[in-house]
Amino acid sequence: MEVLNYPETTFEKLPVTIFEEAAEGAVRVAHEIAELIRRKQRLGEQAVLGLATGSSPIGVYQELIRLHRQESLSFRNVVTFNLDEYYPMEPDELQSYVYFMHEQLFNHIDILPENIHIPDGTLPIDRVKEYCQHYEKQIDECGGLDMQLLGIGRTGHIGFNEPGSSINSTTRLVKLDPLTITDAAKDFIKEEFVPLRALTMGVGTIMKARKIILLAWGEGKAKILKEMVEGRVSDEVPASFLQLHPQVAVVVDRWAALELTRVKTPWLVGMCAWDDSLIRRAVIWLSLRTRKPILKLTDEDYKDGSLSDLLVEAGSAYNLNLRVFNTIQRTITGWPGGKPNSNDAQRPERALPAIKRALIFSPHPDDDVISMGGTLLRLVDQGHDVHVAYQTSGNIAVFDDDARRFADFALDFAEKMNVGVDDTRQKHAEVVEFLKHKKLGEEDSALVQDIKALIRKGEAAAACRFCGVKEPNVHFMNMPFYETGQVKKKPLGEADIQAVIAILQEIQPHQIFAAGDLRDPHGTHRVCLDAIFEALARLKGQEAWVADCHLWLYRGAWQEWDVEEIEMAVPISPEELMRKRKAIFKHQSQKDSAVFPGNDKREFWQRSEDRNHTTAQLYDQLGLAEYEAMEAFVRYRF
Template sequence: MKHFDISESSQRERIQTVIYDGAEGASMAVANEIRDIIKERQKSGKNAVLGLATGSTPVRLYRELIRMHRDEGLSFANVITFNLDEYYGLSGDHPESYRRFMQDQLFDHVDIPEANTHVPDGLVAREEVFASCSAYEEAINAAGGIDIQILGIGRTGHIGFNEPGSGPDSRTRLVTLDSLTRRDAARDFLGEQNVPRHAITMGVGTILDAKKVFLLAWGEAKAEVIAQAVEETPTDIIPASFLQSHANCVFNVDRSAASQLTRVLHPWLVGPVEWSAPMTRKAVQWLARKVNKPLLKLVDEDYSENGMGDLLTEKGSSYDLNINLFNITQHTITGWPGGKPGADDSHRPERATPHPKRSLILSPEPLDDVFCLGGTMHRLANQGHEVTIAYQTSGNLAVPDTEVRRAIELIIELGEERQADTEAKFARTVEKHLDAKGQFGADTAEVRHLKGLIRRSEARSSARLLGLDISHLSFLDLPFYENGRYRRFSMTAEDVSIMKALLEKIQPHQIFATGLGHDPLSVPAISFEVLREALKQCEGSDWLKECNIWLYRGLGTEWEAHEIDMAVPLSPDELKNKIQGIYQHQTQRSQSPSSSQKGPSDAWNLAEQVNRNTAEIYDALGLAEYEAIEGFKLWNA
């Protein structure tokens, strides 16, 4: 049952979904709703009851509420909060507990009474869990029920920790965490093996009792599950889909998280569209894959029977459309990612001149570069271009302690053999710090430094395999990362200054970067924002006017075929070489990315699968059959 106005374009949506340009606008809209109810209740001498969420998604919302308190005098003295969930087995002062998160991100910065804040008890004895959960429900009822409930959404479709299988009548309880949920939290806990296996969470039924619900979602990683929750029949496989039954629920999402909704993904299926060149390319390639035909074999009936008859009316016959789209797709393919010298470049994605080019590869963390464009980097080097790889962050947060202990043993033994007291002393200091922090404690500066050195070594080994000059590797160690933790990063002016200095030093003819469309608090997204701000400060520079910026999608994913402006094919040998380059990042074996619950989890297997899939799509469209393809999208800064 729908409880909101439906437009032609949103006719398939069963939950009101508002799309914002970015997380800031969406967070401000929800913050305004919270401010209004707090003030309304203040006037009548009553409390406002908020249900709160954790993770990176609501951080911008909490920052805006803190700003309202600081700059506008918004008081939280009459606010009572109930958090959705807590890891079972973690104390409230554990760095990854949700109680600690809420203190750091909101409670310690506003005037809310401590007694008014409620987070499930993660240390309650197992035999007392049921009673504790019942008491949590009773406390919510005694407060008058939740006025506004804030939610994020996990890639399994969970809200709170209501994993697949959670029904609409579920209440606050102890749950076992899904393997994908634990994998997504692995970096926070320095390894999946350290992530708690259980949590206490409000139930779906508890959430549905709230008077108003706002679900927030950012980044392309959430796009598929948002579309499922909003447009498909409610099912316990996607617990968030039960929000369709709520009378006052709004999804506030950014454009990346909305990208799989029908009105965005296939707008021609829900109403008239403006047939721009990008829209036409997107639609025709979709049609070819839907009817399982190469581009050149599509006929008028294929168009008219799949909601695209008006495209034929506007653009002409299927024959003309097919030829045009085939040529456009074919012209994206090049074995010369730096441009082919002395060749006609009128139908090539990259310019022939100048040659050689200064190519700058930006890698948010070590591994991102070789995983996403290892073959392209190898091509650029072999074709004589000056390739600089800049690792924007050290990646030290992703190194397991076990890898550090192995390095310590090597350093100590080598130091003893060579009587190098300084190195051996440093290694023993790091070893003591590891022992002191235990399994979940925060790394000291010395521990993080050694972890960073380990990742540098892996990056150099990988670059050598790709035929790159390791003297052109640059390790920026951006401060936002060195001074932060996953999900809690914040860009600084110093980050931008470091990036600007690198750009002005190299003055590249082409830049390869990633992070656009990612979760705003992720390492790739912040690294991209650092680049964006640095480019703004370089506006007017002669080199920038002649610089192409190529975007790669990110770990475990690839651009859709219609988005690719440059497709670099890889031979079987080039693909094998790339996989060997990925394999040098040994510390990332347990940290490898995964875009879904299915398929290979090792980084080298996943990269191979992604590149082969892209080649298969090009083959299905009627293009040449390649072993693998790396894709890039041209970006206008």
């Protein structure tokens, strides 16, 4: 359903519709496109669509395919023009947008091949200018674009119109921004393999479309979405030019909307319906904005911060400060498994049973120690029965050279021990031959996938040994959705859910820790979490232990929970932080340079420690106890 419980805003210069989940917004957009196609069919006309690539429109394309298969939506009157293509790029390359569009849409509908137009990344450079002019002419000859679908990049680019693009720009060859190249690296394995240029429709071409729909899903788009919607029109954020178009719809999920003023600080917009969560957020915001500890905030501070209305609700700054301060203080605990023989009425975790079965789900083989290594160590040190379940093999995040190195080791070992030498030589030769001829982005052979999975498994087992987790308590689930050998994964399936159900039934934990990246609709973490949610939903009415099980969510390597969301903050001493670092170091294939480093070039241990330090510093700024570092959790009540 749409999020409608926010006040009207004067900050937004474009109409924004917020949906709870990306899937709901994608379905709504797909139905609008379908209605356009059907209306044009009734008139005997063509529907001319501008289409986008990337993760944002995939849900839209999936719903269009469903409408074609189940509700007889025909695309025979549809003409499409894609926004862009890498240059140079062969159409059969896995990273090409030709391949993407056929894989995600065209192969599954009845569109006529001659009605598909995608920029040609194979042209010699001396023909590019003429080709781009012809692309523009083709759009005009079809009567222009009836509807243009867009995503938005973190630089604010639409298509590949990077910062500096003119509002009058047309289809052309452009240089890619370094940030765009970094974001594209996940598809090309390494940044150095990403093309430095691309062919793209211009901003002017896009602006001529009769209607424009821009999609933005996930927290990663929140900052640039705010700049586009609330900022000034500027070529520094090319998407801001859309403010000048008469017919634009911005469709987002609640996570992409997090930075919008009406969502983040609604008291700056108008009257609010104050609840405990919003009060806590407002007081923390005011404390950090004024650089005053919470207990030092005054009535004047609240008035100057547009929070007079909150004072009316609370009575005085003194009472309000104390109320919020105490709430935050009670999140701090050195006993993540509960403190024995204590009054647990206001503690994050209950005291009983004193020794708990704790199950830590780790989507990849290193998320446990990276994201909550200090808490894991403390649970073990405090005598709890700690289990770690690695949900996926993590095999695509291993360099080919490491696979070759371990294959060499296996052969040397077999020859040294004189065990299975002939078979090992044959397997070694298969690995060498495959890696020698492997194409960029090509799916690994089953043997190479197995080797890479064993590398990650060995590292995870070593980290658990270092942390003191008992060997029988280390579980490798290898959920099937992940095992594609490529970045693209299969949808969550019944076999994945059953794997989670099985381990839950086996352990019957008192507490579960899981990667709570609800804010990324596309990532492996989200799929792993959805499997846990579904498994618990099925078990809830069947098994008694579920009712007494607490589910704690941690964040991944890139982000931490906002302070106002945190329900359990576990302090980490300098010594514990060093132990956590050493546990992360056991994951040697991810050391120095990971296959998928994301947007942050630092090593995982550096990002993790910086995040933990920052959380502790924020608590200190709010006037609470000063710690070296902190790991944070939010409880999910299922």
